[in-house]
Amino acid sequence: MKQKILLLFTVFSLIACKREQKISSSDWTNISNRTQYKEQEGSLELKSGNFTYNFKQNQTPFKKIILLNASMAGYISELGAENLIIGVSSPEYIYSEKIQNLIKEGKIQNVGSDQKYDVEKIISMKPDAIFTNYIASFDNAYQLLKNNGIQVIFLDEYMEQQPLQKTAYVKLFGELIGKEKEAETKYQEVEKNYNDLKQLALKAKDKPLVLANEMYGDVWYLPGGNTSVAHYIADANATYIMKDNKDEKALTMSFEEVYAKTSGVQYWVNAGNHTSKSEMLKMNNFYGKLDVFNKGKLYTMAGKEREKANDFFESGVVRADLILKDYIKIFHPELLPDYQLTYMKELQ
Template sequence: MKATFFTIFTLFLFLACKKESSAKLNDWQIISENVQFKDEGNVFHLKSGKFDYTVPMAKLPFKKVILLNASLVGYFTELNSEQNIIGISSPEYVYSKKVQQMISDGKIQNVGNEQKYNLEKIIALKPDVIFTNYIASFENTYDLIKKNGIEIIFLDEYLEQNPLEKLKYLVLFGKLFNREKKAVAHFEIIEKRYDSLKTVAKKSVNKPVVLANEMYGNQWFLPGGKSNLAQFISDANATYINAGSLDSKAIPMSFEEVFAKAQKAEYWVNIGNHVNKKELLQINQNYTKLPVFNDGKLYTVNGREVSKSNDYFESGVVRADLVLKDYIKIFHPELLPNYQLTYLRELK
């Protein structure tokens, strides 16, 4: 009897410990495989890539931020948190009219660019935090900033290949800037719209073949089959010519290699910021050999572009639903008869 009781008691303890361990693991808010965070008492924990951060809750919410890559601006505009930005690098790449006005008014300072950051200005601004992509060659710059008591958080959102996981960074920013309820609400709305649009796209029995990107020099950097663009094309119910690739990055190929893959392509998307097809040919006359160039439809990503800034890479990072809607409109126009393209534009 005692042996039976001991066995049951031991099993109970094991299950209780296992449940507690599982609960601790589940405390983490998962953004993606690369990013997760959790509250633990008076401390906020963040894992981002190979970096771990421990921020006292007393320092949150952050109030003053410097952004060293413009692609993060979209998260702040979505949350109406532009007022938290006090400095930004390469401001010429920012599309947001509100942020550009704040730069003109001196409310947001230009802190240089990747060739040369203005460290004196960055330190003088005394931001609560700096967000940037991690670049190994800038380690000395990062160390100098940290020695001046400034927190640097590395967020490589550009590495995220799932559009909804890239969108979900919004929840992290909401947490850090006291916009959590708004961030979660916006994420859920956009996610729901995205999933609904995927369902709409599946109504078409036609799955047109799609070519993407263009040549730079002697190489065509064709997005891999696990890339963000490949996911958009798949969710829009189309067939990407490089879908079979297991790469998440763009793969350098010769024109001949792409030519062989693209024989059945009906659409060519995410071409650079060209004005027309004639201008595109000035880059490479070989394009005339592609059946899609002569008989298909071509689309650039400069539907919302001003000078060097392009909103496809700014608000488009957050508004995954509108990006998907563009691709569905292109591949299956009959499904969205009243919709006008937001980020993409037909090249004629």
Template sequence: MKTKIFLIALLSILISSCKKETKKNTSNLESSISIKYAKGFSLKVEDGVKKLIINAPYQNTNKTFEYIISSESLESKRKINHIYVPISKMVITSTTHVPMVELLGEENSIAGFPYAKYVSSEKTRALIDDGKIKEIGKESSLNTEILLDLQPDLVVGYSVSSADKSLTTIEKSGIPVIYNGDWLEETPLGRAEWIKFFGVLYNKEKEADSIFNIIEKNYLNARALASKTEKQPTILSGAIMNKDIWNLPAGDSFVAQFLKDANLNYLWQNTEGKGSLSLSFESIFDKGANADFWIAPGYFSSKEQMLQNNQIYQQFDAFKEDKIYTPSTKKGATGGIIYYELAPTRPDLVLKDLIKITNPDLLKNYELTFFEKMQ
């Protein structure tokens, strides 16, 4: 319910601000949309032609995909690498896409989604339950037959390491496919800025820009607030995932950036890498046994579950002092973890959560959105 209130409040602010602005020439507006943080896409207007450029949308590739954005009628002959907007019927393939579509007020355009039980949002969940959004298979195996029957205007897909075979089949059938690489962004605001990608597809660039500006302002204000305190609690993260190997965020990772912006002393902040580290338990214990807080201990949702997995966790101070916080306990009606769906769109709320947990006096009236103290 609280997540829903945040989304409604943000839309209200947007609508209010839009009413106060005067209308601008469309071509000038399109040319003025800038990408400040995201590296995975860009928007250009050249000689009156709008182009959406997707850069390296999956790992281990240098491929760039360029799409011409056109407002021509969908009844006209489709052309390769042309996307006709606004999209009225879309298939999306990641829960991270859902909040961005909702903030633009376009959830009714979603026609299909894979493994829909992961979706937590109340609005989109209701559409799924009413049969208005069709199940199109699992996240790693799309049901191309169902998808083709839907005949969407566009499929927004993603892939980890190469072009997805199911999406390639869909594309060959004549349905446009575009890859979304938001998950590869290296900064919290870079991920959130992908709402501008959806703004292009719905011909709502102005609205997307306004929404992102609000999120950016909230994030930067929270970061500035955290920077004023000299108190920098030490942070441990991750857990043992395989034998005695402990996985935790690397120093240049997306998660480490959150901890840095919250003005926290993440004990592995000086390590290299943008993904995760795999370290021995001994090295973790030597450095992190006395950490003030333990943030996101792997997939665990309770202290009892942790001990069932490995009794060694109780040797850490953060475990003894009940200072473990996890996002895995806040779930939607069908079990989807809200953090994984909404956090990429609302990094400002993630940052506020971290500040509230570690320096609560800085945000006395704020209630946690994603994290909870582990019981």
């Protein structure tokens, strides 16, 4: 299942999604092209992908929420609002120690998994709102919840390719749970840190060549040149092998196609969730043909893992600054001599 999550991370943007046109009104707070919200005459209007919501003054801020994605726990935790959560799905994938303690205390209930939600239990809990990514196969469950007066809010934060746009969803959560000031402060902090780190990275003397992700079966899901991975690498002042590509989706390639692009590669990042290079080689002996595998440096996203939970997919959705800091430390260690990696881990 952990490998499934890593695969989903690389191919999320392969899912078809028609973008909303950017709204020109200055009244709107724009998270990205696909997500905007505004307050008007005491009500709150939200546009998220193909969905539109209108919340009356007495509906927000939400006091009892259910999260069906671990990534959304990252936003709530950053706002210190874990006590508003009454239910989560697949709790084994949530990294937050505070949320795990609330689960153990029975204050947060398990409402199912990404295979099947316990709809009857959710209805009995009477949440003010449920936050989730839209999954077409759950349409019947969503409709049943709506028929019982439960607000289901679909968000596309996982599809954002600009790191700070993914962070900006913290402002939307702040608006919906009555933590607007805290959310704005958090966003400004991360934004400033991120931009300061970008400037620091420019002081590096070289721009190493970088490979990303790994193979699943016979396919290498290589991030397109306009994905979040590519943006992080560029902002860390390194050169991604697909930097001239314009895709916001993962590119499916054979090993031979990737091999042809790896001459001179010095770093390989986001290399799955392996524990060692030898284990990685056992899973795919083709890797041994890559110079970067034999002579370069390899890094996974396993720096903050606890059993099935990985904080890269949780707090990492908000802390774009710390992810960028990790990449700068990897590519230009001399710029951050005293910093220890947060989300990344070097494979030995």
